[in-house]
Amino acid sequence: xxxxxxxxxxxxxxxxxxxxxxxxxxxxxxxxxxxxxxxxxxxxxxxxxxxxxxxxxxxxxxxxxxxxxxxxxxxxxxxxxxxxxxxxxxxxxxxxxxxxxxxxxxxxxxxxxxxxxxxxxxxxxxxxxxxxxxxxxxxxxxxxxxxxxxxxxxxxxxxxxxxxxxxxxxxxxxxxxxxxxxxxxxxxxxxxxxxxxxxxxxxxxxxxxxxxxxxxxxxxxxxxxxxxxxxxxxxxxxxxxxxxxxxxxxxxxxxxxxxxxxxxxxxxxxxxxxxxxxxxxxxxxxxxxxxxxxxxxxxxxxxxxxxxxxxxxxxxxxxxxxxxxxxxxxxxxxxxxxxxxxxxx
Ligand SMILES: Cc1ncc(COP(=O)(O)O)c(C=O)c1O
Numbered sequence: 001x002x003x004x005x006x007x008x009x010x011x012x013x014x015x016x017x018x019x020x021x022x023x024x025x026x027x028x029x030x031x032x033x034x035x036x037x038x039x040x041x042x043x044x045x046x047x048x049x050x051x052x053x054x055x056x057x058x059x060x061x062x063x064x065x066x067x068x069x070x071x072x073x074x075x076x077x078x079x080x081x082x083x084x085x086x087x088x089x090x091x092x093x094x095x096x097x098x099x100x101x102x103x104x105x106x107x108x109x110x111x112x113x114x115x116x117x118x119x120x121x122x123x124x125x126x127x128x129x130x131x132x133x134x135x136x137x138x139x140x141x142x143x144x145x146x147x148x149x150x151x152x153x154x155x156x157x158x159x160x161x162x163x164x165x166x167x168x169x170x171x172x173x174x175x176x177x178x179x180x181x182x183x184x185x186x187x188x189x190x191x192x193x194x195x196x197x198x199x200x201x202x203x204x205x206x207x208x209x210x211x212x213x214x215x216x217x218x219x220x221x222x223x224x225x226x227x228x229x230x231x232x233x234x235x236x237x238x239x240x241x242x243x244x245x246x247x248x249x250x251x252x253x254x255x256x257x258x259x260x261x262x263x264x265x266x267x268x269x270x271x272x273x274x275x276x277x278x279x280x281x282x283x284x285x286x287x288x289x290x291x292x293x294x295x296x297x298x299x300x301x302x303x304x305x306x307x308x309x310x311x312x313x314x315x316x317x318x319x320x321x322x323x324x325x326x327x328x329x330x331x332x333x334x335x336x337x338x339x340x341x342x343x344x345x
Contacts, residue, residue: 161195
């Protein structure tokens with residue numbers, strides 16, 4: 001890294017900082033005590049997001065993890081079966097919460113590219129008898145993080161929604177990056193969320209807010225989630241300060257996600273190295289590079305760090321790069337250059 005070069009942080013889209021306009025919106029926010037139900041900015045965010053997602057109600061929560069886990073808690077009973085894709089964030093990266101906080105039994109169904117189908121879900125459902133955990137919920141993820149920001153074909157979501165409903169099951173969608181699915185695929189957010197009962201969306205990722213997620217669904221399920229949010233310590237007081245950042249992000253930083261998607265594609269297209277390959281379609285803002293050779297992930301992360309580029313190892317031989325609000329096109333050219341300069345074995 002040359003003395004006049006800045007650090008390029010591609011570890012995640014969560015590393016962004018509030019933009020100046022966002023800071024001004026936060027400073028100007030009207031506030032109240034949200035645990036007492038009177039923060040006007042939180043209420044506005046919940047209403048706006050529920051409306052955009054075509055749901056009756058929304059609940060502001062501190063994190064995507066809490067949104068997902070509240071959805072599980074509010075739509076299952078301890079001992080129930082919950083079906084998820086094997087690479088799902090709710091299963092892999094939420095600290096064992098489904099077991100610890102909801103007491104449910106996860107059935108993890110492997111699916112190529114993370115793309116669960118109704119046929120795979122149905123085959124995994126327990127039979128209705130006294131020996132088995134009764135199925136109550138299916139969890140989906142769009143876009144799919146571990147599958148490289150994969151855009152889930154809407155026909156799959158629709159089929160799972162219809163199949164689940166016919167079997168009396170509910171469906172939750174982890175939409176931490178549903179914004180990206182909307183921008184990349186062009187479908188309205190409400191259409192993406194229509195087949196499912198609950199959906200959680202994050203503002204602290206590509207949208208660039210410092211904190212915040214919303215869980216949306218029907219009034220009854222959101223009322224249940226509200227109670228568990230309180231129980232889990234997720235009730236916040238003048239959280240309108242954070243909700244203002246989320247509203248600002250929705251209004252001013254949603255359309256620009258297309259830039260992140262284009263930059264991710266540029267990285268994938270620019271790759272020209274015998275030991276490096278992108279093993280998935282780059283639909284949105286995540287690039288996962290497969291690195292050949294022993295300790296490939298560690299060596300590539302260290303090489304890029306020596307060039308002032310931060311990335312994350314994503315399992316043996318895999319490195320994740322996530323273009324975000326902090327990057328420019330010139331940064332991406334530097335990243336491609338550094339990748340192609342990875343020392344050859
Ligand atoms: C797909 C997905 N769901 C949920 C989360 C959890 O969000 P948080 O870090 O806000 O708990 C993440 C975080 O990266 C994610 O990628």
